[in-house]
Amino acid sequence: MAKSNQTKSKEETGASRGRKGDRADEIVTAAFEEFTVKGYAGTRLEDVAARAKVSKGLPYLYFKTKEELFKAVVRSVLTPAFDEMRDLMLASDLPSEDFLKGPFLAFLQDLVKSRRMLIARLLISEGHKHPELTRFYYDHVVSKGIAALRAFIDRGVERGELKPTGLHDFPQLLVAPALMAVIWRSLFEAHAHLDTDEFLKTHINLVADAITTGNRGHETS
Structure with missing residues (x-):
């Protein structure tokens, strides 16, 4: 009987933890909607x-302050997608040009149309008043993205697929039009439509044509 009660207690504890986790997730989801x-x-x-x-x-039981809740939203809504792309970028065996024009372009195209970018829009409009939030976003999203882009560029140069250019120093240039697309969709879309898919495709094609060497020698023929 004691063993049965012990088993039951463990099951109840597990269920309680599950409900607690579900509640926290529901609060973060609701917070995302409120923030946007x-x-x-x-x-x-x-x-x-x-x-x-x-x-x-x-x-308040899960998040002592609004700042903590906002950080939880960033971790839940934004970080997983960026981490997935960063891992793919660093592990992919695709030639640099193919990666830029394939998975990377698709990521940017999806990103600017996703509701995740509403958080970036919020930071653009209010971040100057809340440096602790922009610091957190920089540390957990931006800086990691810049490091991954730089590593991708350097690897492409080492393989002989990419030319040594100033892109090493300014990898932000690869993603800058995505931010432009977000701003356009927020401010000007009602006045003039911007085909963000074609806009980003044109950008990536122009960059790729400028920095690639045509060497795909790391591939096995």
Whole structure:
């Protein structure tokens, strides 16, 4: 009987942890919606609770401050997608040109149309008032992306696939038009449509044509 009760207790504990994790995820999802609709300054934890359909004080149980909650949103909504692309970029055996015009272009095209970029838009509009948020975003998203891009460029040069250019020093140039596309969609799309897929494809093609050597010698024929 004691063993049965012990087993039951472990199952209840596991279920409780599962519910706790689900609740935290629901709060983060609700926070993402609130942040994208109301901005950082306009979002209140009470409104997050209402959207998540939990008690008013429950978000404070998991996230002591709004800043902590925003960081959780970045980790949940943005970081996984960027980490996946970074890992793919560093591990791919594709020739540099093929990777740029294939997986990397597709990533940028999807990114600018995804709701994830609403967080970037929020930081553009409010980040100057909240340097702690931009610091966190830089450390967890931007700096890692820059490091991965630079490593990709350097590997391409070492393979003889890419020319040594200033792109090593300014890898941001590879993704800059994606930010431009986000700004355009936010401010000007109602006045003039921008085909962001073609816009980004043109950019990547121009860059690839400028920096590739035509050497695909690392491939086995």
